[in-house]
Amino acid sequence: MVAQEQLRVVRCGGSKLNGSRAAFSADAKYLLCATGDFVKVYSTTTEECIHILQGHTNLVTGIQLNPQNHLQLYSCSLDGTIKLWDFTDGILIKTFVVGYKIFAFYCLAGSDDSGFVIIPKNNEEASDSFQLALVRLTKAPGQEVETKELSLILDDIDYSPKCTAFGREGEYVASVRGLHLRVYFFKKKKTHSFPLSARTVKGANNYFTCVACHPKEDCIASGHKDGKIRLWRNFTHKKEYTFSAMHWHHSAVMDLAFTVEGTNLLSGGFESVLVQWRDVSESKKEFLPRLGSTIEHISVSPDGTLCCTSHTENKITIIQSNLRVSAVIQGLVKGSSVKTGLVVDPRTKALVLNGKPGHLQFFCLQSDKQLYSLDIVQQEYINQAGLSQTDLVKAAFSAQGNWLATVEQRQEKESDLELQMKLWVYDEQMQSFKLSTRVNMPHEDHVTALCFRDTDGVEDGIPTLVTAAKDGRFKVWVTVDESDTDKQSVGWICDFVGSYHNYQADNCCFSEDGSLLAVSFEEIVTVWDSETWDLKCTFCHPPGKTWSLCFGRLSCSKYLLGTTDHGFLCCWNLLNCALEWSTQLGVIVLQPDPLSENIAAVSCISEGSDLFVFRPNEPRPLCIQKNVCRGKVQCAVFIPRNVPETVGSEKYQWLSRSQLYFLTETQELMTFSTKSPEMRLTPSSKQLASEESLPMTPFYVLLGKHREQQQLKMDADLGKPVVHSHSTQSSPAVKELLHTPAHVLPSATFLCSIFINSLLISKENKSNGEVANEVEMESEKAEDESDEDIDHTAMEEDPKLTEFWGEMTPKLSKSQEKELRKIRKTDFSWISAL
Amino acid sequence: MASYKPVAVLPFPRLGEKVTQDTLYWKGYKTPVQIKEFGAVNKIHFSPVPPHNYAVTASSRIHIYGRYSQEPIKTFSRFKDAAYCATYRDDGKLLVAGSEEGSVRLFDISGRAALRQFDGHTKAAHVVDFLSDKYRIFSGADDYTSKLWDIPSSSEIVSYSEHTDYVRCGCTSKLNADLFVTGSYDHTVKLFDARTEKSALTIEHGHPVESVLLFPSGGLLVSAGGRYVKVWDILKGGHLLVSLKNHHKTVTCLCLSSSGQRLLSGSLDRHVKIYSTTSYKVVHSFDYAASILSLALAPEDETIIVGMTNGVLNVRHRKHEENKERIPKKRHPAYRTFVKGRNYMPKQEDFFVSKPVRNHLKKYDKLLKSFQVSKALDAVLEVPIRVYTPEITVAVMQELSRRGTLKNALAGRDEKQLGILLTFLTRHVVEPRFAPVLINVAEMIIDIYLSVAGQSAVVDKQFMRLQEVVEKEIDYQGELLETLGMMDALFATMTSKKVTSLENKSNGISKVVEQVASS
Numbered sequence A: 001m002v003a004q005e006q007l008r009v010v011r012c013g014g015s016k017l018n019g020s021r022a023a024f025s026a027d028a029k030y031l032l033c034a035t036g037d038f039v040k041v042y043s044t045t046t047e048e049c050i051h052i053l054q055g056h057t058n059l060v061t062g063i064q065l066n067p068q069n070h071l072q073l074y075s076c077s078l079d080g081t082i083k084l085w086d087f088t089d090g091i092l093i094k095t096f097v098v099g100y101k102i103f104a105f106y107c108l109a110g111s112d113d114s115g116f117v118i119i120p121k122n123n124e125e126a127s128d129s130f131q132l133a134l135v136r137l138t139k140a141p142g143q144e145v146e147t148k149e150l151s152l153i154l155d156d157i158d159y160s161p162k163c164t165a166f167g168r169e170g171e172y173v174a175s176v177r178g179l180h181l182r183v184y185f186f187k188k189k190k191t192h193s194f195p196l197s198a199r200t201v202k203g204a205n206n207y208f209t210c211v212a213c214h215p216k217e218d219c220i221a222s223g224h225k226d227g228k229i230r231l232w233r234n235f236t237h238k239k240e241y242t243f244s245a246m247h248w249h250h251s252a253v254m255d256l257a258f259t260v261e262g263t264n265l266l267s268g269g270f271e272s273v274l275v276q277w278r279d280v281s282e283s284k285k286e287f288l289p290r291l292g293s294t295i296e297h298i299s300v301s302p303d304g305t306l307c308c309t310s311h312t313e314n315k316i317t318i319i320q321s322n323l324r325v326s327a328v329i330q331g332l333v334k335g336s337s338v339k340t341g342l343v344v345d346p347r348t349k350a351l352v353l354n355g356k357p358g359h360l361q362f363f364c365l366q367s368d369k370q371l372y373s374l375d376i377v378q379q380e381y382i383n384q385a386g387l388s389q390t391d392l393v394k395a396a397f398s399a400q401g402n403w404l405a406t407v408e409q410r411q412e413k414e415s416d417l418e419l420q421m422k423l424w425v426y427d428e429q430m431q432s433f434k435l436s437t438r439v440n441m442p443h444e445d446h447v448t449a450l451c452f453r454d455t456d457g458v459e460d461g462i463p464t465l466v467t468a469a470k471d472g473r474f475k476v477w478v479t480v481d482e483s484d485t486d487k488q489s490v491g492w493i494c495d496f497v498g499s500y501h502n503y504q505a506d507n508c509c510f511s512e513d514g515s516l517l518a519v520s521f522e523e524i525v526t527v528w529d530s531e532t533w534d535l536k537c538t539f540c541h542p543p544g545k546t547w548s549l550c551f552g553r554l555s556c557s558k559y560l561l562g563t564t565d566h567g568f569l570c571c572w573n574l575l576n577c578a579l580e581w582s583t584q585l586g587v588i589v590l591q592p593d594p595l596s597e598n599i600a601a602v603s604c605i606s607e608g609s610d611l612f613v614f615r616p617n618e619p620r621p622l623c624i625q626k627n628v629c630r631g632k633v634q635c636a637v638f639i640p641r642n643v644p645e646t647v648g649s650e651k652y653q654w655l656s657r658s659q660l661y662f663l664t665e666t667q668e669l670m671t672f673s674t675k676s677p678e679m680r681l682t683p684s685s686k687q688l689a690s691e692e693s694l695p696m697t698p699f700y701v702l703l704g705k706h707r708e709q710q711q712l713k714m715d716a717d718l719g720k721p722v723v724h725s726h727s728t729q730s731s732p733a734v735k736e737l738l739h740t741p742a743h744v745l746p747s748a749t750f751l752c753s754i755f756i757n758s759l760l761i762s763k764e765n766k767s768n769g770e771v772a773n774e775v776e777m778e779s780e781k782a783e784d785e786s787d788e789d790i791d792h793t794a795m796e797e798d799p800k801l802t803e804f805w806g807e808m809t810p811k812l813s814k815s816q817e818k819e820l821r822k823i824r825k826t827d828f829s830w831i832s833a834l
Numbered sequence B: 001m002a003s004y005k006p007v008a009v010l011p012f013p014r015l016g017e018k019v020t021q022d023t024l025y026w027k028g029y030k031t032p033v034q035i036k037e038f039g040a041v042n043k044i045h046f047s048p049v050p051p052h053n054y055a056v057t058a059s060s061r062i063h064i065y066g067r068y069s070q071e072p073i074k075t076f077s078r079f080k081d082a083a084y085c086a087t088y089r090d091d092g093k094l095l096v097a098g099s100e101e102g103s104v105r106l107f108d109i110s111g112r113a114a115l116r117q118f119d120g121h122t123k124a125a126h127v128v129d130f131l132s133d134k135y136r137i138f139s140g141a142d143d144y145t146s147k148l149w150d151i152p153s154s155s156e157i158v159s160y161s162e163h164t165d166y167v168r169c170g171c172t173s174k175l176n177a178d179l180f181v182t183g184s185y186d187h188t189v190k191l192f193d194a195r196t197e198k199s200a201l202t203i204e205h206g207h208p209v210e211s212v213l214l215f216p217s218g219g220l221l222v223s224a225g226g227r228y229v230k231v232w233d234i235l236k237g238g239h240l241l242v243s244l245k246n247h248h249k250t251v252t253c254l255c256l257s258s259s260g261q262r263l264l265s266g267s268l269d270r271h272v273k274i275y276s277t278t279s280y281k282v283v284h285s286f287d288y289a290a291s292i293l294s295l296a297l298a299p300e301d302e303t304i305i306v307g308m309t310n311g312v313l314n315v316r317h318r319k320h321e322e323n324k325e326r327i328p329k330k331r332h333p334a335y336r337t338f339v340k341g342r343n344y345m346p347k348q349e350d351f352f353v354s355k356p357v358r359n360h361l362k363k364y365d366k367l368l369k370s371f372q373v374s375k376a377l378d379a380v381l382e383v384p385i386r387v388y389t390p391e392i393t394v395a396v397m398q399e400l401s402r403r404g405t406l407k408n409a410l411a412g413r414d415e416k417q418l419g420i421l422l423t424f425l426t427r428h429v430v431e432p433r434f435a436p437v438l439i440n441v442a443e444m445i446i447d448i449y450l451s452v453a454g455q456s457a458v459v460d461k462q463f464m465r466l467q468e469v470v471e472k473e474i475d476y477q478g479e480l481l482e483t484l485g486m487m488d489a490l491f492a493t494m495t496s497k498k499v500t501s502l503e504n505k506s507n508g509i510s511k512v513v514e515q516v517a518s519s
Helices: A650-655 A677-684 A688-694 A698-718 A732-740 A748-762 A770-775 A780-792 A799-807 A816-833 B021-026 B321-326 B334-338 B363-369 B372-382 B382-389 B390-403 B407-408 B413-427 B436-453 B457-494 B502-516
Strands: A008-012 A030-035 A038-044 A050-055 A060-066 A072-077 A081-086 A091-097 A105-108 A114-120 A130-136 A143-146 A149-156 A164-166 A172-177 A180-185 A189-197 A208-213 A219-224 A228-233 A242-247 A253-258 A264-269 A274-278 A285-288 A295-300 A304-309 A315-320 A324-328 A353-356 A359-364 A369-375 A393-396 A403-411 A417-427 A434-441 A445-453 A464-469 A473-481 A488-497 A505-510 A518-523 A524-527 A535-540 A546-553 A559-564 A568-573 A578-583 A585-592 A598-606 A608-614 A623-630 A633-640 A657-664 A669-673 B031-036 B042-044 B052-060 B059-067 B072-076 B082-087 B094-099 B103-107 B114-118 B125-130 B138-139 B147-148 B155-160 B167-172 B177-184 B188-193 B200-204 B209-214 B221-223 B228-232 B239-244 B253-254 B263-266 B271-276 B284-289 B292-297 B303-306 B312-317
Touching: A008 A264, A008 A623, A030 A060, A030 A315, A038 A060, A060 A105, A060 A546, A060 A598, A072 A105, A072 A488, A091 A130, A091 A149, A114 A149, A149 A172, A149 A180, A164 A208, A172 A208, A172 A219, A172 A816, A180 A208, A180 A219, A189 A732, A219 A253, A228 A253, A264 A295, A274 B103, A295 B263, A324 A369, A359 B413, A369 A434, A393 A445, A403 A445, A403 A464, A434 A488, A434 A799, A445 B125, A464 A505, A464 A518, A505 A546, A524 A546, A524 A559, A546 A585, A559 B334, A568 A585, A568 B372, A578 B094, A585 A633, A585 B382, A598 A633, A623 A650, A623 A657, A650 A657, B021 B271, B042 B082, B042 B303, B042 B312, B059 B082, B094 B125, B094 B138, B103 B390, B138 B177, B177 B209, B177 B221, B188 B209, B221 B253, B228 B253, B263 B292, B271 B292, B363 B372, B363 B390, B372 B382, B372 B390, B372 B407, B382 B390, B390 B413, B390 B436, B407 B436, B413 B436, B413 B457
Parallel strands: A091 A143, A253 A295, A445 A505, B042 B292, B082 B125, B125 B167, B167 B209, B209 B253, B253 B292
Antiparallel strands: A008 A669, A030 A038, A038 A050, A060 A072, A072 A081, A081 A091, A105 A114, A114 A130, A130 A149, A164 A172, A172 A180, A180 A189, A208 A219, A219 A228, A228 A242, A253 A264, A264 A274, A274 A285, A295 A304, A304 A315, A315 A324, A353 A359, A359 A369, A393 A403, A403 A417, A417 A434, A445 A464, A464 A473, A473 A488, A505 A518, A518 A524, A524 A535, A546 A559, A559 A568, A568 A578, A585 A598, A598 A608, A608 A623, A633 A657, A657 A669, B031 B312, B042 B052, B052 B059, B059 B072, B082 B094, B094 B103, B103 B114, B125 B138, B138 B147, B147 B155, B167 B177, B177 B188, B188 B200, B209 B221, B221 B228, B228 B239, B253 B263, B263 B271, B271 B284, B292 B303, B303 B312
16 A cells, blocks of 8 residues: 555646536526536535536536436537536436547537537647537447547637537527638538628727527627627528627627527626627617626526626626626636735635735635635726736735735836735634735835744734845834724834845745744845844855745754755755755745645756755655656645645655645646545545535534534443444435435424334344434434333334345335335334334 | 725825824813913912812912902912912812911911911922821921921921922822922932931932922822933832933923823923823823923813913813704704614514615716716816815826826816816925825826917916926935935944954855865
């Protein structure tokens, strides 16, 4: 087992929700969306993820409900398969192997055994030429069916599923690419092409971006790069077609959708405003503004009550037909760059990083869910290209998570820089951070680093913050009591300003006990006493500026580590103020583990990044992992685990208490795991999910603990060995009772006796007291009854009953239910006989 | 859907005092009443019994004023020379005063002539007070002695001559009828017990003592002299608790607030400072027109009276809450409809439909929300906003520049509108808090309207004024920088060079070089 244990890099959390159009179930209770290799089923009311449909081995590119059976779902993927799922139970029904990379899949109501796929020509993605092909979805039995029969319908189309749409009852298909709209009529087997000129007199940009077909009429809506929406009619005639244009969007129309009846047209784009064109006319339009970020996809539920928009910030907004937001499904927001780096909130152990513009997102990695988003900038966000927005560039938490410091900046021209530092205090009542102090222009130039002093061990430790900036200064900020006549308040003031020969301050870092502050000024590292703010000593490593700086922890607290832009990793001993060792590794990220002496360094010399985990006092690294990802690692962070994990191998012991997460160049969040992929996946797989989801409710935890305690107490009282029993788990009847949906079950009064009997029979070796104890959670009546029965049941076993329990399968079918009822009758007679 | 976020107007910290409970309390006095006396006011004393008249000793007279009277209700003027330190007895019936010729006189409040006259001091008796048993008086005089007198027999009981300079201040203990304290110009404060022949305690103040004060508990003693106010713990044998140096001239008088929570000190520097007796920090301070010689607070701090060297008596009466109540607040008739149903408690069977809270936006926010940038700028250039809250105007300008539409908003204005804009700029462009934004705005305006320059005399004139202001500011900043440079030079000569850091640095480098060489 130990030998098998291997460190592997795994993608974790924050998969993309906005990759393709989401789909609603027929009753609009569920929202299905493709994320990465999976399809997730969300509840539209609670925003909870109900199932994860996994089976694809590559990116899922499209999903569509089966028009013949609205409880089934087709999904297509780049792995060349189309899979049919039962999404309510999360079961894979069938797999159609096509063999080409599938970029989109369409399925029409009329033809039940065929679908349409967009595949690359010659099966090469690089060719940049795609085809729309008809694929036969044979009804052949078997889980996996090979379908190689493809017939070409349209050549040279856009790969995006948004650029192809099927018209009224599947009579025609419209596809746009570049400046051409092409309509293929299935009956006539003819293609009409409608070109537009590239530039009009007014300088409009006529390139097509998306297309949608009216569900009832012969009308095609197309979106354009310049924000126009064109409505094409009468296109059955090659020459006499007409089109009308509607213009509201100021930049490209990203997606279009008709409502089910075709009365309204929905459009969205960069402005992040959902526009509803009533009766598809220019005069009657309604807006839903400030949806957060660019709308990428719009989809409408089959019953017409809901629609949803997918946004670039990895979000799906579910909107009611009266244009009111009803729910938001938010994933990990991935911006273009994570300027704050990865930070851990000590309170929630959540990963904190830049969220949507001007926000800080708190992302829970365990549940892969955004906990909340903190509005830092607190300004109206204008979605417009070319505007320089206020960016959140730095964030830091105090050791206890009571304080959060953020720095935001906006630079329009070289000369005018707007800087703001905000200090947030955690409000227990609101359970959120509250703005405490705002510092305008804390420095004259960009802030390069900020860190809090760890005041855990120190008596009456005043919260202290240090900021370092390019203006060559580092400033120490401390809290002061600003209590006023009517309210208690704490503010921050600058306590000390330090500089070193006017060099730029690049990094700052407090030692573990908070007694020393290390600030790096270009090539020189200075160490300051944090009590008196005296310069204690300076270190200099000739080649290169210091990139990052950190103190060793616990037994290695006498070491100070730094990396330089020449790739040197230096370790200074603070006791004798000398360089302990240095090595040229090309280290780009240096991250200490808060719970141990371990320090992770990521180096990037050639193509990929390598990970080194070491202790400053040991000559040999604990672990070396080559090529953890392509390109440079942006930032990394250790997140303490809630429960220490048992890691078999000595080599990977550093992973047991905290987990290392890192962000790659492509903004993907990765982590290290020693578990094999199967083991890692099991908890999330469907079967276990339903089983485990039940006991893990807070109620269960409470009750379970309570019961355990009681049982222990009871055992102690009776002075007999503890009989380890899991009655609820072992008894199939109870399991059934708990797992069968309530509406299927017969009434509780009927089930009561069976339930009690099941307990008694399965626990015949147990004493009465224990049994009674277990039944306690049931109704009073049940308890009374059981008290009467207890003495006799042990010997009076109904053979029929045991037989029944034996053949009980996890699923409660109709026939079994009937049997259950039958037995219930016998049961009653049996009770009355007593 | 996120709601519209209104423009954030940056609050700038207000300069000056912070508003605390104390400032509110001590500011709650009406405008002072000035009463002109004949000479410097050396003592003010409130009658301990209602209606709390007060005796003012100035020159050769003692005036008794009623609480709100501007004219004296009674005058004792039978002094040949200056009178000193008119003090009421605890029952408010007798008044004692010292005099320049050395006699101590006792008056009945209702009478005119002195009831008793105690002669014994050879020089001016500056301080007199009743002991708390009501039948004895102590006095201190410039002949370095302090004496105790018996009122019934009008005879001297005991004389202490331990001081080596004028005895100018003193007070008696309210708890012990035998204890009294004297302060002298020989820099000492002495505590006497009438039952003994010698002083019980001597405290070295360090400066000629101008005033002493015992706390009601009798445990703490406050002495004032020179620029210092010192608090001593008598029970610890005269241990110095705290030394306060908040005045920049001699402190002349001390006084406790009625609650005993605050200590007031008046000084020749024309200030009255109020200290908290727990933290000994100055919590408030009053300014007066002339040097202060005497200070008194009425019971319940109802009145604060200050006597000054120029003979002016400054009387401040406390404002009363009922005054505020009297002014009926006009309520808009719409108010009731506004809060209609707010206080309604839903019954159990009621179905509760929550209405979204409508947040009211300001006019400029409404316009900004609908992207009407020019109108939004117009809205904040209206008089009340432009004049009283320029920070809002600047915040909107900044928001516009953030949206990249400031130029659009500034363009296309006629002479009058441009005039308003330029006046605003001239007024505020040099203010440090607005400068970064307004300089930007000024540049844009110049860019936009450069082509039409010279068409309107009014606008041209305003441009010239703006230029003037900016040039003046540049000169000013230059001067400031010069001063800063001079100061830096001075500081540089003052601080000694630190060698340690340099040494370490070279050390580090050499070590590193060694390491590199060895590896």
